[in-house]
């Protein structure tokens with residue numbers, strides 16, 4: 001998938017702003033960003049459901065939206081709402097989707113049987129979809145999205161309505177699909193899911209603010225992340241908040257996670273910045289995580305926006 005300068009405006013609002021993307025085949029590509037950052041809007045443009053205001057999209061060698069019709073049979077799409085028919089049984093839901101995708105009656109039967117087994121739904125195939133648990137609905141929705149063996153799967157926050165164990169199982173299934181050659185573009189709010197992706201893009205207010213492999217992204221921040229355990233975390237936070245070398249301070253339980261503007265900061269530098277009042281203060285240099293990457297990327301972008309042209 002190649003995307004250049006993708007932009008979507010809704011009236012005065014720029015929901016997606018000049019986004020460039022390269023998604024390799026058989027890759028699990030993560031899309032991260034806060035609410036309203038433009039993830040769903042981007043995904044909807046990539047699968048031809050929404051017309052861009054500007055930009056070029058090529059998906060599986062086809063131009064979108066011009067060749068979106070030809071693309072439909074080759075992609076799958078699943079959202080957090082799961083789009084199931086509550087009044088149809090598990091089997092009927094899959095049969096219906098297979099028919100819509102143009103599978104023959106024989107192929108439908110074979111494929112539905114295969115999916116029911118693979119997604120552990122064969123013992124409840126007559127149950128109405130509306131009566132299933134969140135995790136079961138999610139498995140059924142995924143089975144439905146791949147009933148026609150798409151080469152590319154778009155998943156828009158597919159795990160937001162399910163428990164942690166279902167999320168883990170779901171990711172196992174995604175990797176099975178990727179191993180079999182399916183390209184997957186998945187949006188998520190969860191950093192643990194982001195860490196599992198082969199590559200990631202961070203969106204903020206419609207702008208792509210960082211992209212790369214999780215390791216590439218976190219490696220850039222080496223030497224800049226610290227954890228502080230203080231007697232009074234609130235006081236230490238106040239001292240650090242206004243310090244010019246400190247980019248962000250977040251309290252997590254009794255600890256502070258501190259992100260510095262530059263690397264090569266020493267523990268002593270940070271102790272000075274936090275103030276000497278607390279002798280028992282412990283400061284530890286820690287590995288950067290993807291949340292740190294996001295904070296840096298969004299702050300950098302905000303600073304660029306503030307600078308006069």
Ligand SMILES: Nc1ncnc2c1ncn2[C@@H]1O[C@H](COP(=O)(O)OP(=O)(O)OP(=O)(O)O)[C@@H](O)[C@H]1O
Nearest residue numbers: 010013014015033034035036037038039040041042
């Ligand atoms: N059809 C529409 N008409 C007007 N504004 C829209 C429309 N669709 C989306 N928006 C706006 O575009 C912005 C981006 O929304 P989008 O749903 O793409 O964000 P998101 O990152 O997917 O958020 P979330 O994580 O909450 O799903 C939001 O401000 C939203 O209100």
